[in-house]
Amino acid sequence: MSRRVPERGAAELLETFGVVPQIGTRQRTPEPKTRERINRAAAPRRGYARPGYGWSPAAAPLPVYQASTREIGGLxxxxxxxxxxxxxxxxxxxxxxxxxxxxxxxxxxxxxxxxxxxxxxxxxxxxxxxxxxxxxxxxxxxxxxxxxxxxxxxxxxxxxxxxxxxxxxVLGGGSSARVNALDLGPLTARWDSWSAARQRTELEGVLGRWGQLLAALAESQGYSPTVTDEAAIAAVLRRLVGATAGATRLSPITIPDVHRELADPDEELWRELRFADRRECLDQLRSITDALGNLISGTLSGLFDAPTNIKLDWNxxxxxxxxxxxxxxxxxxxxxxxxxxxxxxxxxxxxxxxxxxxxxxxxxxxxxxxxxxxxxxxxxxxxxxxxxxxxxxxxxxxxxxxxxxxxxxxxxxxxxxxxxxxxxxxxxxxxxxxxxxxxxxxxxxxxxxxxxxxxxxxxxxxxxxxxxxxxxxxxxxxxxxxxxxxxxxxxxxxxxxxxxxxxxxxxx
Ligand SMILES: Nc1ncnc2c1ncn2[C@@H]1O[C@H](COP(=O)(O)OP(=O)(O)OP(=O)(O)O)[C@@H](O)[C@H]1O
Ligand SMILES: [Mg+2]
Structure with missing residues (x-):
């Protein structure tokens, strides 16, 4: 049975070998209080009441989420x-x-x-x-x-x-800004770069939209355009923009231009629209002409009745x-x-x-x-x-x-x-x-x-x-x-x- 040798310190050991130990005489440096322990004591139940202590995933004050029981159906x-x-x-x-x-x-x-x-x-x-x-x-x-x-x-x-x-x-109320509702806009700039077929398709699209716009505007005056009116508007738009003559360039137009053409149709127009004479053309198109006329003198005046003079900043x-x-x-x-x-x-x-x-x-x-x-x-x-x-x-x-x-x-x-x-x-x-x-x-x-x-x-x-x-x-x-x-x-x-x-x- 081995007897347990009492533990000796380093100074005692060195003395055994005849070395005068310096260690004992040296002031022992106290262990730093902040030394990290491997198994740290757990924090108190509510954490330390000091900044930087405790563990918090979100910065204080904590966000509070409120919801009714109707919304919270589960966790x-x-x-x-x-x-x-x-x-x-x-x-x-x-x-x-x-x-x-x-x-x-x-x-x-x-x-x-x-x-x-x-x-x-x-x-x-x-x-x-x-x-x-x-x-x-x-x-x-x-x-x-x-x-x-x-x-x-x-x-x-x-x-x-x-x-x-x-x-x-800013539009209206004394502003000089005008927007032409029938503006060719980017169409003019890009026209020359397109093939003839593309020109035709794009122009058809634009004319179709304008026709719908003018019909919607006429309806705002309490008049629902007939198919004859729509055909007349389409014909006038084509003529004014220069689409009928196979033109290489498009002419700018405004709603007052369309109105003028309808109010004073030339022979070519009333024949194209298959009216017997100018009188019949004027009579048949009177309502749509007046609806557009009222818009020009009223609602649209000073806003959408002249060439566009503003420039959108696309940047x-x-x-x-x-x-x-x-x-x-x-x-x-x-x-x-x-x-x-x-x-x-x-x-x-x-x-x-x-x-x-x-x-x-x-x-x-x-x-x-x-x-x-x-x-x-x-x-x-x-x-x-x-x-x-x-x-x-x-x-x-x-x-x-x-x-x-x-x-x-x-x-x-x-x-x-x-x-x-x-x-x-x-x-x-x-x-x-x-x-x-x-x-x-x-x-x-x-x-x-x-x-x-x-x-x-x-x-x-x-x-x-x-x-x-x-x-x-x-x-x-x-x-x-x-x-x-x-x-x-x-x-x-x-x-x-x-x-x-x-x-x-x-x-x-
Ligand atoms: N998500 C939101 N959080 C806090 N306040 C809001 C929120 N949405 C709107 N508000 C407030 O409600 C008011 C009305 O909002 P808003 O003008 O967007 O309503 P709207 O539905 O467009 O009304 P209207 O049909 O009259 O144009 C505004 O003063 C706005 O600050
Ligand atoms: Mg709103």
């Missing part, structure tokens, strides 16, 4: 995240899963999630439609997507445009056409202005040659749709081009009946309206009253839970909407505005006390 880690790709503008969060929600309409098309990049937003006034559009366009700027606001009726985009260093184009991140000064001239003038601007800007954006993706925002386009089925048809024609031409069209509407009320005028109009909805793959549905929601659910094929959210959860906060892309399950998304965006785009600014010390409503 976050167990919920499936959004199946949408995390690409593009980060709009906010998916209310049901808590995950971030991203939107890039062109990527959605490329990845087969949508068939076109267009977006229609529906919702009652003040729900946050325009704010969501602003959040989207500002955040898409990082992905090289620039935007044209085709008609800013309330002038609310002006601070956004100015903050980005661009200048909005500006966001460019807008401010119509706020036109507002005092009444709803119809606003609607007609939006129609003319829509036609002009869609041609301008379609034929630009920079090859970049653009957003064209048609805020308040419900006003335009109220003009009648031909206005719907005009937008329909403009949207059809967007997929080919890398344009994201964003339409802001109130309710579906903006589109379907025109259905009272015929089943063909309902078909056009439904077509128009189909041309917007993504529908963003903000708060609605029950009967409007029912209408939307039927037209967009919403499931029962989606409909319930549309009349319930969507209404709980501003900026909350159901994002439905074609037949995919809808996402309940809360748009989150940064304080900068909120300041820039405060459409309730006029309601607030000027001192800034008053009550603040922040959309809750």
């Amino acid at each position: 976050f880690p167990l919920l499936a995240a959004s199946p949408l790709p995390a690409v593009g503008a980060r709009i906010g969060y998916d209310v049901l899963s808590g995950g971030a929600f991203y939107c890039h309409p062109v990527e959605w098309v490329l990845r087969g999630y949508a068939t076109n990049p267009n977006i229609a937003l529906f919702g009652e006034p003040g729900r946050g439609k325009s704010s969501t559009v602003v959040a989207m366009i500002l955040r898409l700027l990082n992905f090289g997507v620039r935007t044209l606001i085709s008609g800013d009726v309330k002038g609310e985009y002006t601070p956004v445009v100015k903050a980005l260093g661009a200048t909005p184009i 500006a991140p966001v460019q807008s056409m401010d119509l706020s000064r036109v507002r005092s001239r009444g709803d119809r003038v606003v609607a007609v202005s939006l129609t003319c601007l829509g036609a002009w800007s869609s041609l301008a954006t379609d034929l630009r040659s920079d090859g970049q993706i653009r957003c064209v925002v048609r805020d308040e386009s419900w006003r335009q749709l109220r003009l009648g089925p031909r206005a719907v048809a005009a937008i329909d024609a403009e949207l059809r081009l967007s997929r080919l031409e890398q344009i994201i069209q964003i339409l802001v509407l109130h309710k579906l009946s903006d589109l379907l009320s025109v259905g009272a005028m015929g089943s063909q109009a309902v078909a056009i309206a439904k077509d128009l909805i189909a041309l917007c793959s993504t529908r963003v549905l903000f708060g609605q009253s029950t009967h409007v929601a029912d209408e939307l659910a039927a037209a967009l094929g919403l499931t029962r839970p989606e409909l319930q959210r549309l009349v319930g959860a969507v209404n709980e906060r501003r900026g909350r909407a159901l994002w439905k892309t074609e037949n995919h399950p809808a996402h309940l998304v809360q748009t989150v505005l940064s304080s900068f965006e909120r300041r820039l785009f405060d459409t309730n600014a006029q309601l607030r006390p000027r001192s800034g010390h008053g009550r603040q409503h922040h959309g809750r």
Whole structure:
């Protein structure tokens, strides 16, 4: 059995070998207090009450997520995240899963999630439609997507445009800016570079759009053009632009030119239109001529009745056409202005040659749709081009009946309206009253839970909407505005006390 030898220290050991130990006499350096121990003592239950101690995954103050029991159907880690790709503008969060929600309409098309990049937003006034559009366009700027606001009726985009260093184009109310609704625009510049066949196709397309625009404008005057009127408009447009003579150059035209030709037809025109004589031609075309005449002397005067004298800055991140000064001239003038601007800007954006993706925002386009089925048809024609031409069209509407009320005028109009909805793959549905929601659910094929959210959860906060892309399950998304965006785009600014010390409503 071995006896345990008591342990000896280093000094004792050295003494055994005759070495005078220095160690014992040396001052022992105390162990540093902060020495890292391998098995650290666990932190107290509530952590150390000192900065830098304890473990926290997020910077204080901690973000607090609030939700009703209706929204929290389970615990976050167990919920499936959004199946949408995390690409593009980060709009906010998916209310049901808590995950971030991203939107890039062109990527959605490329990845087969949508068939076109267009977006229609529906919702009652003040729900946050325009704010969501602003959040989207500002955040898409990082992905090289620039935007044209085709008609800013309330002038609310002006601070956004100015903050980005661009200048909005102001129309009406003493401004000298004119936009020719029948502007050839980029067509003239690119004409010579096209083959004869391409020239013919492009010109046909443009003439078709102009015909639809003029018919929509005539309808805004309470006159529904007949097929004879449409044939006459088409013939006049061809003659004026120089398409009939096989011209190598196109002549610029304006709406007053079209009116003049209809009011004073020459023999060639009335013969081409197969009227017996000039008298018959004048009598048959009197209504359409007067409708255009009234527009020129009233609604369009000083806005869309002369050659374009403004130049769009295609390099500006966001460019807008401010119509706020036109507002005092009444709803119809606003609607007609939006129609003319829509036609002009869609041609301008379609034929630009920079090859970049653009957003064209048609805020308040419900006003335009109220003009009648031909206005719907005009937008329909403009949207059809967007997929080919890398344009994201964003339409802001109130309710579906903006589109379907025109259905009272015929089943063909309902078909056009439904077509128009189909041309917007993504529908963003903000708060609605029950009967409007029912209408939307039927037209967009919403499931029962989606409909319930549309009349319930969507209404709980501003900026909350159901994002439905074609037949995919809808996402309940809360748009989150940064304080900068909120300041820039405060459409309730006029309601607030000027001192800034008053009550603040922040959309809750
Ligand atoms: N996501 C959001 N978070 C906080 N506030 C919001 C949000 N969205 C909108 N708001 C606030 O709500 C107000 C109205 O929003 P907005 O103008 O976008 O509504 P709208 O649906 O476009 O209304 P309208 O149909 O009258 O044009 C704005 O003052 C805005 O700051
Ligand atoms: Mg708005």
